[in-house]
Each structure stands twice: as structure tokens, then as C-alpha cells.
Amino acid sequence: MESLIKLLNQGIKDYNIATKGYQTAEQQKYLMNLGGKRVRPLLALMSCEMFGKDPAAALPAALAVEVFHNFSLVHDDIMDQAPMRRGKETVHQKWNSATAILTGDVMLVNAYQLLQQLDSDVCKSAMELFSTAAVQVCDGQMLDMGFENKSHVSIQEYLDMITLKTAVLLGCSLKLGAIVAQAPPTFANHLYHFGVKLGISFQLQDDILDVYAKGDAFGKQIGGDILSNKKTFLLISALENATGEEKKLLDFWLRHPNPDPAEKVEIITSLYNKLGIHQQAKTMMENYYTDAMDLLAAVEVSTDAKKPLYSLAGKLLHREN
């Protein structure tokens, strides 16, 4: 793990050097250095190493997904008018929207330039996989925005949306590493679906933590999703399960033009508790996590070789394996 992080950090430094001449170099570097867990590139490197190949061979792919992820963040932040990201000003806030659009555009091109560095025998399939995922991520963001104006969103629609917006890029990262390692296609696909299930599980956890996080562990304001009426798994489940007085209460607070924030969070949370939403979400999250683990188990390499992936998955889902 340490050596992979070192490899990755060096790759990011090299990327910042390679893009130094661009008009958006400052913003690109700012984004790349905001930090974050670097989950996606680590998944790519781990997956490659797992099949006995030098993880350095997957570095261009790992950097490509990290650069792509930052492209999607900088554009999403404009669309969501988010002022902050990881405790710092967003690019459109610190500079302006036009600069943020172009920064993202250049980074999307850069992601392809990184993929072009892969060995020619794996480059084509890596690019095809990546392009499919890239369109899906944009589709997911479009769906997510559409939910705001939709009166009814089903649980299935929600799961489809987070699959596109969040989960496929984790699957893509893992499969890219497997492609570089020229792993058997069955195992590469297992890893893809492992990543997708893990990603859904992770997003469900995120929804749960918005309401039920303890103390500082979450790093965001508790109840932010509740205050913005965000259609998370919890709210969608509540809307599907509430009837009678509970339905009325829920609708009242969702439509309240000027609620007391603490009161709204408290009332919606206790409604979730009454309706058993917390447990329902946890069960769903567990199911996806278990499915993910089954898929990883089905990849026929030594248990030792899978350790880093088990460990990263555990950390992501706040478990220690």
C-alpha cells in the first residue's frame, strides 16, 4: 500500500510538471493537490499488482481515472454551485465558472493522453472501457440533477443513478488494472462488478452517514441532505413507506419554505427511525457489500495477493479487515 501511494504521488507530481505550460495549469494543480483518498487510482494499481504485474505499468491508467475524477468534480461543482470542496474553495468559486469549465475540459483530454501512454496491446480496450464509463458518469450526473425536479423517484431509479454517477468509475478503475495486467477476462469482469457493487455500497453509506454519523468521523455537516431535500436512498425509501399522518408530516417539512434547520433534521430523522429506514438502508448497503466480496472471492489469485483490495474496501466501508 505504501509503495503504491508513493508511486501514485510521484505520478501526480509528474502530471503537474507535464501540464505546467497550459493556461489552466494552476487550476489543474490546485485540483490535483486537494487530496482526497485517491481510491480510484489505488484500485487500478492494486488490481494490476494482484495479477503479478508491476503496478507501474498501470500508472498511466491510474492517473487517467484520477484526472478524470477531478474533471467530473470541477464540472459537478459548477452545476451544483458548490462553494467548497474538501475544505477549500472550489475552482469556479476561487476563479470563475469559465475557468472551471476549461480546467475540466483540459483534464478530460489529459485523461486520454495518459491512457495513450499504455502499451499498444492494451491501449485500445482500456480506452473503450474508459470512454463507456466516462459517458455513464455524465449520464449519472444528468439523472441526479433531473431528480431535483421529479416528484417521484423510485428506489430502482436511484440505484441506477448512483451506479452511473459513482459506481462504474470504481469498476472501471479496477478493470483497467486487470486489462493492463492482461488478466483473464472473467476475472477482469469480476473485478469490474466488485467495484460497481462496492461503489453502490459506499454511496449508500454516504447517504446513511449524512443522518447518522457520530461526531467528526464524517467531516460534513450532519443533516445536509435533509436540509436540501436531496433525494437520497433514505428520503426515497421514506417517501415510499410513509402513509397517513407520517406522510403528511414528511410532506409538510419537505415543502416548508423556511424551516428551523435543527428542528427539520430532528423531525425527519425521527421519522426515518419510526419507518425503519436506517435499518433498511444498512441492510441494502450490507447486501451490496457482500455481493462485492463474493465477486472478489471468485477471482482466482492467492488470498495474499487480494489483501490490499480487501483492506482498501474495508477502509472505504469503515470496517477493518
Place this chain on the structure above:
Amino acid sequence: MESLIKLLNQGIKDYNIATKGYQTAEQQKYLMNLGGKRVRPLLALMSCEMFGKDPAAALPAALAVEVFHNFSLVHDDIMDQAPMRRGKETVHQKWNSATAILTGDVMLVNAYQLLQQLDSDVCKSAMELFSTAAVQVCDGQMLDMGFENKSHVSIQEYLDMITLKTAVLLGCSLKLGAIVAQAPPTFANHLYHFGVKLGISFQLQDDILDVYAKGDAFGKQIGGDILSNKKTFLLISALENATGEEKKLLDFWLRHPNPDPAEKVEIITSLYNKLGIHQQAKTMMENYYTDAMDLLAAVEVSTDAKKPLYSLAGKLLHREN
């Protein structure tokens, strides 16, 4: 020419079908059907055919540059807050900025997906060329926006900017066709620089026509650049050449918070005339055009094979060859 347009139109139809499932399909189709001269994809097809190769082989590359061009238009229009494009509402105006950002993002990915369809022996170099041009186009837009807040822009800075923002994509289109045809690298590079010079010449013509167009030929409001104080070749030259009273007059009208539009256009135009700016711009445009023609002449294929390119270049620069 007719057969190339037919080939291209079919390609655009197929593109619209292939992207039908996307969340941004409607906007993508709207953009692709706004029309325009389709200069870039035609250049790619013509350049391929010129070397005796079936132009259909270059269709994915031709479509890639057209899709990329539309990506850059939809994002530029957001940045420039342009309400109209080719007589129709822009995407961000008709829908919203978030949708327009995502439409562009998906189209940039699509451009790469189209390039991935090229034969594997030319795909890699086509992608490298394309990626370089793509970053340059974004850099050019960034520079152009920066000019608005810059007190002094030199003619060289202006030429560098239009080279990036407009000209390199024409060069890239032509070279892509040559790469697909596996033309000798020297000729492929001649065509690249032919495209770049042609593009600069075309942009200078655009600057001139804003002020000196006759009647309906231009299709835009005369003096639009003057009214918005846009740093075109004409204004930059005027700022460099004006002294004394003329300088004072120019500064007065540039700083006038609420000028009468017709009066401002008239006064600035007569100032351009006094300073010989019209002639200066025409000479510059002619020089780039001549350089372009020399480069095309140096490509060793039959004159007959070059005819379509000569003809398209002539039409672009309002000449009949």
C-alpha cells in the same frame, strides 16, 4: 464534394443514432443539426481522398473533429453567455448551463470514441495529434477570455491566440485525413500548416468583415466587435498605431459607458480608415493565405487531386478558384 457531403451527412445521422440512449442525446442532436459549413470534417475527408485513399476510411476522424468542434462551441457559448448560435438559441439558453456543460463533456468523450474506430495502425498517432489540438483549443479560449481584462495585447499575442483557438483544429483536421491515408509525413505536415495558415487568414477575414462586410453576406450585425470592445486584429492594430488626438478619441469611445451604438461604430470605423487598419489587416490576411497556398502547392500529388481543397479554401476566403 457532393459525395463527401453525402458521406458526412450519413455519418452525422449514424452518430445521432449511436448516441440516442444518452441523457444528453436531444441536446447533442440539436447541436449537430444546427448546420454550419462543416469545414473541418470536409477538410479531413478531402485530405484523405487526395492521397488516393477511400475517404470513408477517414469518416470517424472527420466526425470526431466535427463533434469536438460542437463540444467547443457549446462550452464557449456558456462562457461568452451567448444567447444565439447560427440563428437559433444556444443549448444553455434553451435548456440550462448544467445541461450544456454535460452535453459538451459527453461530446468530447464521443470524439475519442469515434477516433477509436480508426484502423489500429493509424489510431494512436491520430489520437496524439487530436489531443494536442484539443488542449490548444482550450488554451486559446482561455487566452481569448484573458484578453478582456488585459490592458495591452500585442499583435503577436493575438495571432498566437487565434492560432490556438481557431487555426490548429483546421490543421489537425487535414493532418488526420493524411494520417488515415498514410501519406508521407512531410506532406501530412505541409497540410497541417496549410490548415493553420488558412485558419489564421480566415479569422482575420472574420475580424475585417465585422466592420467592412457589405449587406447580408456576413450574416451578423455589422460592428458587433466594435460595440463590445472586442480585441480583434483591427482594434489591437489601432491601439498600436494611434497617437495624439486619434489615441484620445479611441480611448474615449472604448471607455464610454453608454455610447450611441451607430455613432460609436461610425467613429471607430473612420478612425480605422484614417490609420490604414483595413489595408493592414487585408495585407496580413493575404500573406497568410499566400503562405497557405504555397504549402498546399508543395504537396506532391496531382493538381486534380488538390482541386477540392483549393475550392474549399477559396470559398472560405470568399474567392472563387
